[in-house]
Amino acid sequence: MKKTAKLLALLLITTVPVWAQTKNTNKMEKRIINPWQWQDKRSYVQAVEVKHVESTLYISGQTAISDDGVSSNDDMKTQLVKALQNLEKVISEAGYKPEGIVRLNIYTTSTEELWPNFQIFQDWVAKHGIKQSLTLLEVKSLFETLKVELEATVVK
Numbered sequence: 001m002k003k004t005a006k007l008l009a010l011l012l013i014t015t016v017p018v019w020a021q022t023k024n025t026n027k028m029e030k031r032i033i034n035p036w037q038w039q040d041k042r043s044y045v046q047a048v049e050v051k052h053v054e055s056t057l058y059i060s061g062q063t064a065i066s067d068d069g070v071s072s073n074d075d076m077k078t079q080l081v082k083a084l085q086n087l088e089k090v091i092s093e094a095g096y097k098p099e100g101i102v103r104l105n106i107y108t109t110s111t112e113e114l115w116p117n118f119q120i121f122q123d124w125v126a127k128h129g130i131k132q133s134l135t136l137l138e139v140k141s142l143f144e145t146l147k148v149e150l151e152a153t154v155v156k
Contacts, residue, residue: 028052028156030102032131043122044134048102053155057094061107061149062087063142071144076113077120079147084124087150096154098128103153106136114148 033047034040064072064079065086072079091098106121108114114136125132132152142149 026052028054030131030155042134043125044104045131046133048131048133050102050155055156057091057096057100057154057156059087059090059152059154061105061151062090063146063149065146071146073145076108076110076147077117080114080117080120083148083150084121087152091152091154094154096156098154099130100154100156101128101130101132101152102155104130104132104134105151106134107139107142107149107151108136109139109142109147111136111138 029051031049031051032045033049034045036046039046062083063086064074064082066072072082074082088098091100106114
């Protein structure tokens with residue numbers, strides 16, 4: 001009986017610390033790579049390294065389309081707000097959180113119209129504590145009457 005108790009105590013002493021270490025390393029880690037600081041004012045980072053990801057969500061471009069599937073005819077500001085709402089809804093429905101965004105592509109038919117409203121995007125990023133890599137592209141056109149589209153990759 002004493003030998004069994006000693007063996008059990010030895011097993012617990014040697015395996016519990018290993019189990020605890022294993023549990024900690026499986027937690028998702030995000031590392032931001034910014035060789036410069038100028039991008040901070042533009043609400044993005046140069047690169048994001050992610051380790052120990054539980055799952056990844058790849059989101060199609062979200063735009064200012066109503067719940068009924070009707071494309072917006074509104075101005076850039078209104079469309080940007082709706083596109084952000086739609087992006088957030090998809091993220092939430094999938095069981096993820098906006099702060100898990102690691103990659104975001106913005107497509108717009110007019111950077112000239114987007115710039116005066118870019119603070120809306122920056123406020124949304126700050127509100128959720130998002131640190132994402134970002135590409136912004138001006139394109140000739142988007143679907144129907146749409147002016148801005150947001151495509152994201154989210155991890156947890």
